[in-house]
Amino acid sequence: MQMFQRCISVLITMPDFDLPTSYITKWSEKLVKIGEKNGLTPIVLKGKNVNKNHITYSIMSKNPKLLIFNGHGSSDSITGQDNEPIIILGENDNLLESKIIHAFACNSAKDLGFKCRAESFIGYNDWFWLCMDRFGTNRPLDDKFAQPLLESAIEAPLQLVKRNTTGEAFEKSQQKYQEWIDKFTISSSKYTTEELQLILPLLTWNKSIQVIHGNRNAKR
């Protein structure tokens, strides 16, 4: 039993019902493979399974220490498939108590992340912006407009499934944002001036609203 619980240690949600969630889910798939390589057994909830009942059951019965939420959110909630609230401050935020959390969900670090008593919470305390190429939405991993934004954001949960501390995960994600900003600002790149005018403000904004609460030495 002890071995069983030690193996199952990361929960990842992957809602998929609109363009932003389809992009984030596609980019998050690598977390599963890298988690497995690092000795974790991910519990993956996809599509319609990203609902309150499944989340509650998975956390209560399998007790994963690391929870990675992808999707939409607000200052006091994280949502799942079809925007169903799955974690709500004051209602079931006790599910997050003493956990290590990464929430790729707008605004959720503001109140929920601050008040949920997680051991550590990485997320965003304002609106996250994502730009996409309307002619490339069927191939999210190859969308060069989305790549700098998602590569920077995904760096944080990526570091967590590599079993680094939340402090390291946050810093590496911040560094990734800055690398893209510097690359675009200082050197020439494969992007046109018009494309940079699109992406640079979004990168700068998203970097500034990424926050960490709690114990920076927490790790899985």
Place this chain on the structure above:
Amino acid sequence: MKYSSDEKELVIARLRAIPDNAIISIGLGTKTFTKDDMIREIEKNTETGNKIIEMQMFYLKSLKKTIQQK
């Protein structure tokens, strides 16, 4: 927050320059916006329009700060 007409014009001018094939999810919302949609939001003084100005002005201020530090 209320923005001046100069700020609105500046942001609209910047938005006109972004690629036509770009679509943007604001706040990871389900709805996506083209540059024309965003310009309309600013012109109509909506909450989304104000957020677009806030984000762009934040970037311009950050850029100014970076340049001043060099």
